Amino acid sequence: MSSNESAAGIAHVYRGTFVHATYHTAVEILEDRLLGVDTEGKIAFIGSGKEVDRLSQKWGFEAFAVTQLGQHEFFMPGMVDTHIHASQYSYAGTALDMPLLQWLNMYTFPVEACYKDLEFARNVYTHVVKRTLRNGTTTACYFATIHTDASLLLGQIANDFGQRALVGKVCMDTNNFIPHYKETPEESEGETNRWVINSYPLVRPVVTPRFAPSCSAALLGYLGEIAHNNDLHIQSHISETKEEVNLVKELFPDYDSYTDVYHRHNLLTDKTVLAHGCHLTDGELKLFRETGASIAHCPNSNISLCSGMLDVRRVLNHKVKLGLGTDVAGGYSPSMLDAVRRTLDTSKALTIQDTQYHTLTFEEVFRLATLGGSQALSLDENTGNFEVGKDFDALRVNTDAAGGPIDLINHGEGSFFMSLFPLSIPPSGDDRNIVEVYVAGKRVVPFVEGP
Template sequence: MANPGSSGSTVAFVYRGTFVHSTPQTPLQILEDALLGVDTDGKIAFIEGGQEVQRLSQIFGFSPSEVIQLGQYEFFMPGMVDTHIHASQYSYAGTALDMPLLQWLNTYTFPVESHFKDLEFAQKVYSQVVRRTLRNGTTTACYFATIHTDASLLLGQIANDLGQRALVGKVCMDRNNFVKHYKETFKESQDETYRFIKELSNKKYPLVKPVVTPRFAPSCTEALLTQLGAVAKNNNLHIQSHISENIEEVELVKELFPASESYTDVYHKCNLLTDKTVMAHGCHLTDKELALFRETGASLSHCPNSNISLCSGILDVRNVLNHKVKLGLGTDVAGGYSSSMLDAVRRTLDASKVLTIQNPEHNTLTFEEVFRLATLGGSQALSLDEQTGNFEVGKDFDALRVNMAAPGGPIDLIQYEETKILLEKFLNLGDDRNIVEVFVAGRKVLPFAELRVE
């Protein structure tokens, strides 16, 4: 189908049917009987009404007979963006949820993460988590790996080979007073971070990039945090970490960094709050701290499953949005027990309703707003919204083909429903059985049988 049209553009394929997405102005936009073409670079060449098929076929040089028609109960939506997930914790997802954050880290997380010096173990876990998240509709993931450079590079390679858009971070931590064998010296962390960034960047993977990753302030000295801030600035890199997840952690930060005004101030002083920063949790941030997030352009990743599972707190998303702080959703495996962004959507709605139960004046989030957070909001939080997040012409085609009538699927369709109802049902009831195709940058990466590993 890739014949040049009069405009010089070429299209690889064209779909006709229903498309749902978000814009900055509208949480949910439904395009019925739309025609969407994807060019040979994987970008959206056009999205217009289905009645324009003859005109568009002449401009873009495709045959109307080659247009792929969606079924009655099918629609396309943007791929979901997981703004915070620990790939290295996937092996114990669904377990170990019986203690609060700091004890949880020392009892479960650090011992498991120390195993990733074994590349065979890393290969097994990382292959499974990337495959599973793609199956679940995660087209973009912001991954924490471990302190091990070679295993972190392996995660980047696996994401690239399987076709997922990913930010991959080698974890940095030069302070760990609990599990002595799982930490680095300042020099090791600095040198290995340089090596990780250089080697991953030299791979020139089109969709996989390094992200500077101090684990969180309590596991890093101020010297290391400052150094990582400089590395990110000098190389124009993304930054990810954690902030204000639970009360005990916030108090510990006060003890460790007495010269800083707040947890947010610790990162700000070290130049770690930028418009390419995403901080997970933020349950206990003050309005003053949120104002600093807004001022610096830093974003938050809301991880409701983890916040509830570890009894950390409940983020008031409405308050964050009112402060005009960028926010996306994260699964936070394995503090969050599910690797599905659909679960993140559901827990986000639940958490908002809990806040409304506690305070009837609270403005509960709508499913349309949460749909935007899982897609466009996530791309904005990761400063990737110029490339992905919705179906705008010129953006990469990151998309899920959803079939509400998938054989053996979890949803029973009783009568004809409009698209808005079908989307709500999918967000609340759907699972990977409903996701029949996944595209990243125009490349079909699911079903895996059709995958071309390069």
């Protein structure tokens, strides 16, 4: 058996069209392929559909047991939400009538304080995990709240439903508007340590200072130590609004920039993802590139709260890793397909302002929603596209789903027009087109039973 072949047996084989991104190609369409998934949920082989007999003999599966995709079906990688507040899902789509800092104090902090009630937490977290899975999010990077037990519950729920997740217990020791919704630095350190020693097969802990304005230097230092000592992921926010940037300058006058605040507390690593970044300087982007830190682009939230418009092309030109996020509830939609659409819209808006601007292509944004998100979360060794050895995180998509939003118009039978069908999904499709969702080889949507 070669080094590329799996030692595990073959559990499933699929035949049809596979659409994914590679490190060199934004969109690659593989027509009439066989893809084998082993009993550990990893991709064991990819070959031509015409070689089914040879491959069945080599890999030990029965040709009649192959799952054949329909004419208008294809597989694409599961989408990666690099920034979502699970605890804010209960008011998604409402309360978007004020700028960020006022919005946090009026709506977010009072609601998050409710998560000390575990039944309340269970209800909301169950809904958000199921909704995001139905919308094709196979990996989610979640903010929870300051409550450790509720954060542990979110991890359990995500794992039980089969969603790959990073879950962060929020840390904040400064909150002048809702005094009871904060911790002391010592409490935050202790509770974070309690959180990080717990894990589930599909869930990883992520160190989560809410953002610099809600954290003292002492707390940021504690969290940097915990992340370093345990080799953990880190998530937070950065430069979402100009008002926030100015506040950080006031609170941390001895630091060169907002990015420098995180960097000097050991919170800027190749496992760090910071949301927004609308107002980062070139110098800050250079620091991102040098440390390997990533940006989560959340266009729905950026527009909904009038925060700013991230120039994704500029970020990519600085060779900084970038993925997409829904940022519920600042973003009103939990769908990553919406994040794709809003990313394209923002890029086109920048083009309206400057006709020389190099607009993002759909293919580039498709990659950001899949492989780009995995890279941003430093998970791309395990997932993000269809490569042998990676976990089979995938969406089975039907462009002609009954009752779906797409009307297929017959242009002919040529391969060119058939290849256009997959590209219609993120701009035009929705969850009705996502008929099955797989994580690590296991079908998790449609749901069989909730936990």
